[in-house]
Amino acid sequence: MVKIVVSRVLFAIPLLLIITTFSFLLVSLIPGDPVASILGEGATPQQYAELRAQLGLDQPLAVQYLRYMGGLFTGDLGTSISIQPGQPVAAIVWTRLPVTLSLSLVTLVVTLVVGVLIGLAAAMSRGVTGRVAQIGSLLGVSIPNFWLGVLLVLLFSITWKVLPATGYVPIQQSPVLWAQSLVLPVVTLGLAGIASVARQTRGSVNDTLSRDYVRTLLAAGTPRYQIVFKHALRNAGIPVVSVLGFLFIGIFGGTIVIEQVFAMSGIGQLTISAVTNHDIPVIQGVVVVTTIVVLIVNLAVDLLYFALNPKARR
Amino acid sequence: MSIELQATNASVETKPQKRPLRRLLRKPFAVVSIAWLAVLAILCGLAPWLPLQDPLQQNLTATLQLPSAAHLLGTDSLGRDILSRIAWGGQDALLGALEAVVVALVIGLPLGVIAGYAGGWFDQLAGRFADILFALPALIIVLALAAVFGTSTAVSMASLGVIYSASYLRLARASTLAMRNELYVDAARVSGISRPAIVFGHILPNTVGPLIIQSTLTFGAALLIQASLGFLGLGSPPPTPSWGAMTSEASLYMIQQPWLMVPAGLVLLLTILAVNLIGDELRDGSTASVKASVLERARPARAAAPGTTAAPPASDVLLEVQGLSVSFDPGGPEAANVVEEVGFTIARGETVGLVGESGSGKTMTALAILNLLPFPGTVTEGRILFEGRDLVGLPEKEMARIRGQRIGMVSQEPMVALDPSFTVRSQLVGPLRRHRRLSRAQARAEAVTLLELVGIPDPPAVLRKYPHELSGGMAQRVAIAIALSGDPALLIADEPTTALDVTVQAGILELLRSLQQRLGMAVILVTHDLGVVADICSRAVVMQKGRIVESALVDDLFDRPQHPYTRGLIAATPSLVDLGGEHEPA
Numbered sequence: 001m002v003k004i005v006v007s008r009v010l011f012a013i014p015l016l017l018i019i020t021t022f023s024f025l026l027v028s029l030i031p032g033d034p035v036a037s038i039l040g041e042g043a044t045p046q047q048y049a050e051l052r053a054q055l056g057l058d059q060p061l062a063v064q065y066l067r068y069m070g071g072l073f074t075g076d077l078g079t080s081i082s083i084q085p086g087q088p089v090a091a092i093v094w095t096r097l098p099v100t101l102s103l104s105l106v107t108l109v110v111t112l113v114v115g116v117l118i119g120l121a122a123a124m125s126r127g128v129t130g131r132v133a134q135i136g137s138l139l140g141v142s143i144p145n146f147w148l149g150v151l152l153v154l155l156f157s158i159t160w161k162v163l164p165a166t167g168y169v170p171i172q173q174s175p176v177l178w179a180q181s182l183v184l185p186v187v188t189l190g191l192a193g194i195a196s197v198a199r200q201t202r203g204s205v206n207d208t209l210s211r212d213y214v215r216t217l218l219a220a221g222t223p224r225y226q227i228v229f230k231h232a233l234r235n236a237g238i239p240v241v242s243v244l245g246f247l248f249i250g251i252f253g254g255t256i257v258i259e260q261v262f263a264m265s266g267i268g269q270l271t272i273s274a275v276t277n278h279d280i281p282v283i284q285g286v287v288v289v290t291t292i293v294v295l296i297v298n299l300a301v302d303l304l305y306f307a308l309n310p311k312a313r314r
Numbered sequence: 315m316s317i318e319l320q321a322t323n324a325s326v327e328t329k330p331q332k333r334p335l336r337r338l339l340r341k342p343f344a345v346v347s348i349a350w351l352a353v354l355a356i357l358c359g360l361a362p363w364l365p366l367q368d369p370l371q372q373n374l375t376a377t378l379q380l381p382s383a384a385h386l387l388g389t390d391s392l393g394r395d396i397l398s399r400i401a402w403g404g405q406d407a408l409l410g411a412l413e414a415v416v417v418a419l420v421i422g423l424p425l426g427v428i429a430g431y432a433g434g435w436f437d438q439l440a441g442r443f444a445d446i447l448f449a450l451p452a453l454i455i456v457l458a459l460a461a462v463f464g465t466s467t468a469v470s471m472a473s474l475g476v477i478y479s480a481s482y483l484r485l486a487r488a489s490t491l492a493m494r495n496e497l498y499v500d501a502a503r504v505s506g507i508s509r510p511a512i513v514f515g516h517i518l519p520n521t522v523g524p525l526i527i528q529s530t531l532t533f534g535a536a537l538l539i540q541a542s543l544g545f546l547g548l549g550s551p552p553p554t555p556s557w558g559a560m561t562s563e564a565s566l567y568m569i570q571q572p573w574l575m576v577p578a579g580l581v582l583l584l585t586i587l588a589v590n591l592i593g594d595e596l597r598d599g600s601t602a603s604v605k606a607s608v609l610e611r612a613r614p615a616r617a618a619a620p621g622t623t624a625a626p627p628a629s630d631v632l633l634e635v636q637g638l639s640v641s642f643d644p645g646g647p648e649a650a651n652v653v654e655e656v657g658f659t660i661a662r663g664e665t666v667g668l669v670g671e672s673g674s675g676k677t678m679t680a681l682a683i684l685n686l687l688p689f690p691g692t693v694t695e696g697r698i699l700f701e702g703r704d705l706v707g708l709p710e711k712e713m714a715r716i717r718g719q720r721i722g723m724v725s726q727e728p729m730v731a732l733d734p735s736f737t738v739r740s741q742l743v744g745p746l747r748r749h750r751r752l753s754r755a756q757a758r759a760e761a762v763t764l765l766e767l768v769g770i771p772d773p774p775a776v777l778r779k780y781p782h783e784l785s786g787g788m789a790q791r792v793a794i795a796i797a798l799s800g801d802p803a804l805l806i807a808d809e810p811t812t813a814l815d816v817t818v819q820a821g822i823l824e825l826l827r828s829l830q831q832r833l834g835m836a837v838i839l840v841t842h843d844l845g846v847v848a849d850i851c852s853r854a855v856v857m858q859k860g861r862i863v864e865s866a867l868v869d870d871l872f873d874r875p876q877h878p879y880t881r882g883l884i885a886a887t888p889s890l891v892d893l894g895g896e897h898e899p900a
Contacts, residue, residue, distance in 0.1 A: 018446055029462045142587040146545045147579035150565040209607035212730040220745040220796055221718030234735045253451025257542050272546055275461040283461045290454055310780040
C-alpha cells in the first residue's frame with residue numbers, strides 16, 4: 001500500500017512540474033505586450049509600471065520562473081490583478097474550493113452508484129430493454145448540460161417550486177439546505193457520467209457473465225443473485241473503476257458550466273470572471289489547484305483499483 | 315440465429331472493416347442521423363443563399379414570438395428570426411468542431427504512428443505528452459488559453475484540437491503497434507519495402523476504421539464544448555449568432571417565453587446525438603458482439619414431464635440418458651442438432667469415458683445433463699434420468715440443488731474456471747456452507763481437509779491465494795475440490811487435463827482415479843484422448859457428429875473396435891499404438 005502511494009506520488013511530480021511550467025508560461029504566451037493587453041487602453045504609465053513589477057516582468061525570464069516556482073512551494077499563487085485586486089490568489093481560490101469540491105465529489109459518488117445500478121439492470125435485460133438502455137445512454141451523453149440545467153430549473157424551481165434554482169448553502173450552515181441546493185446541479189452535472197458509467201458497466205457485466213468461471217459457479221449450485229451481485233459486480237467493477245479518474249476530470253471541468261447555470265460561486269465562476277477580466281494570476285492559480293485536486297482524486301482511485309483487483313497487487 | 319450472428323461477427327473482427335458506410339446505411343438510426351446532419355449542413359452551408367431573413371435584423375415590435383409562417387421557429391428577445399440565427403450560427407459551430415477534429419488528427423496521427431513504429435525514447439515521450447493532456451479538464455485549459463489569446467471560436471477549437479490529439483496519438487500508436495507485429499508487415503519488411511511504403515501502404519489503411527469512430531466522438535465533444543463556451547459568453551462576441559449563446563439568452567426569458575429554450579438547444583442535442591449514434595453504430599460493427607451470458611438459458615423446447623418415472627430404475631443405475639437431442643436452432647431442421655438421439659447409462663461408482671473429437675457433441679451432452687447448455691442451445695428430445703428423476707425441464711431452483719450437491723463438474727481450463735477476484739478459501743467455503751450446511755468456521759476447517767484430499771500440499775497457504783497465483787495443475791486440483799464440496803454421486807470432468815502440461819496431466823488423472831475409488835462416486839470423463847480413457851475408464855462411449863457410434867467396455871473397445879471411426883481414433887493416439895507395438899519409439 002505504502003509502495004503504491006509512493007510510486008504514484010513520484011509519478012505525479014513530473015506532471016505537476018510540467019503543468020506549473022505551462023501555467024507560468026501563460027503570461028509570456030500573451031501576444032504582444034502582456035501588460036498593455038491586460039490593462040487594455042487608457043492605462044496610466046504608473047499603472048503600467050506597477051503591473052509590470054507585480055507580474056515580475058521587469059526581471060529576466062529565468063528569475064521570474066524561479067520566483068514563481070519558489071512561491072508555489074510556499075503556497076503563494078501570486079496576487080489577483082482585476083477580480084479582487086491585491087488579494088492573494090491562494091486565499092481567493094481557497095474560499096471557492098469547498099463549493100466546487102462538494103459539487104464534484106457528490107456528483108462523482110452519485111454518478112458511480114446510479115450508473116452501476118442502471119448498467120447492471122441493463123445487462124440483465126435483453127431485447128427491447130437493452131435497446132432502450134443503449135439509446136437512453138447515448139441521449140444522456142449527448143444532451144448539453146447547460147441546456148438540461150436550465151430546463152430543470154424551469155421545471156423544478158419555477159413551475160413546481162420544489163427545489164432552489166440557484167445558490168449554494170455550506171454544509172456547516174445547514175446539511176438539509178446544502179443537500180437541497182445540490183440536487184439539481186448534481187443531476188445536471190452527473191447525467192452524462194451516469195450514462196457512460198452505465199454503458200461501461202453493462203458491457204463489463206456482460207463480459208464477466210460470459211466467462212468460464214460463471215459456469216463453475218453455476219455447476220457448484222451458486223444461486224443466481226449471488227453470481228450477479230457478488231461475482232459479476234466485483235469483477236465488472238474493475239474496468240469501471242479504472243475510468244473513474246477520467247470521469248472525475250470530466251465532472252470537474254463540467255462544474256465551470258454548472259456553477260454558471262446555478263449561480264454557485266465556486267472555482268468555475270472564478271475561472272470565467274478571470275478570463276473575462278484578464279486576471280492571469282487567478283487563471284494560473286486555478287490551473288495549478290485543479291491539477292493538484294485531480295492528482296489527489298486519481299491517487300484515491302488508484303488505491304480503490306488496487307483494493308478491488310488482486311491481479312494488480314503484487 | 316445468434317450462433318450465425320457470432321460467426322459473422324467473428325469474421326468481422328479478424329478482417330479489417332469492409333465498406334463501413336454501406337453497413338451503416340442498413341441501420342435505421344444511423345440513416346436518420348446521417349440525414350439530419352446532411353439537412354443541417356445544407357441549411358448552414360447555404361444560409362447566405364437561402365431565402366432566410368437577416369440573422370441580425372432586429373424587430374422590436376415582434377419579439378419573443380412563437381413559430382409562425384413569417385418566422386418558422388419564432389423570434390428572440392430582439393425580434394430576430396431564430397431559424398436564420400440557427401443556420402448562421404451553425405456555420406461557426408460545425409466548422410469549429412471540424413477544425414478541432416482536423417487539428418487533433420494532424421497532430422495525433424503522425425506522432426502516434428511514429429511512436430508505435432519507432433518505439434524507444436520517442437514512444438516514451440509521446441506517451442507522457444498524452445498523459446499530461448489527459449490529466450486536466452479540457453475546458454480549463456481552453457479557458458486558460460482563451461484568457462491569453464482572447465475568446466474566439468478559431469482559437470478555442472484549435473486549443474481543443476491539441477488536447478484531443480492525445481486520443482488520436484494513443485489510438486494510432488496502438489494500431490501501429492498491433493499492425494507492426496502482423497506477419498504481412500514483417501513480410502513486407504523482409505522483402506525490402508521502404509518504411510514510408512509500409513506505413514502508407516499497410517499500416518495507415520488499417521487505422522482508418524478506428525480513426526473514423528474516434529473522429530465522430532471528437533466532433534461531438536468539440537461541438538458540446540464550443541456551445542458551452544458560447545453559453546458562458548466566452549464564444550464569438552454577441553451579435554454573431556451561436557447556438558450556445560442563443561441558449562443563454564433564452565434562459566433569461568424562459569419565464570416569459572419558454573419556447574425560446576427549444577430551438578437552439580434541441581438542434582444542438584440532435585446534432586450531437588446524431589454524431590454519437592453514427593460513431594456508436596460504427597463501433598458496434600467493428601467489434602465482435604457481446605458473447606452470450608453463461609447465465610442465459612434457452613426456453614426448454616421439450617416440455618417438462620414431471621413425475622415420469624417410467625420404470626423403477628435398477629438400483630445401481632445412477633444416470634440414464636435416453637434419446638437425447640440438443641439443438642441450437644429448435645424448430646429448425648433436425649440435421650442441425652448438435653446431439654442426436656444419444657443414450658447411455660452410468661452405474662453408481664463407475665468411470666465412463668465420453669470420447670470423440672472436438673465438435674462430436676460430447677461436451678454438449680455433458681452440459682445438457684447439468685442443464686447448463688449455452689444459449690440458445692436446448693434439449694429438443696429425450697430424457698435424462700438421474701436417480702430416477704428426469705432432469706430435462708427441471709425448474710432452475712431444483713436444478714441448482716442438484717448441481718454441486720449431487721452432480722459436480724470440473725471444466726477444461728482451470729485458470730479461467732476460478733473467479734480471479736476471490737481467494738481459494740472464499741470460493742471453497744461458499745459451496746461447502748451451502749451444500750453441507752456448515753458454519754463458517756466448520757467450512758474453513760473442511761476446506762483444509764478437502765484440499766488435502768485433492769493432494770494439495772500446505773492447504774492453509776493455498777487457501778489464502780488468488781487463482782492467478784496458482785499453477786495450472788494446482789488450480790485444477792482446487793476446481794476438483796470445489797466440485798467435490800457437495801459430496802456428489804456423479805462427477806463430470808470435461809477434458810480435465812487438456813489444458814495442462816503433460817507432466818501434470820498424469821497427476822490429475824491419478825487423483826481422479828483415487829478419488830473415484832475412495833469416494834465411490836461415478837465419473838463421466840469427457841475427452842478426446844483415448845490414452846486417458848485406457849488409463850482410468852472401465853467403459854467408453856464413442857461419439858461422432860452428435861451421435862454415438864460405439865459403446866463398449868474399454869478392453870473390448872481397444873481389442874475389437876467395431877466402428878471405423880473408433881479405429882481411426884485409436885490409430886491417431888500414439889501411446890496406444892505403442893502398446894500394440896506398431897509404433898517405433900521416437
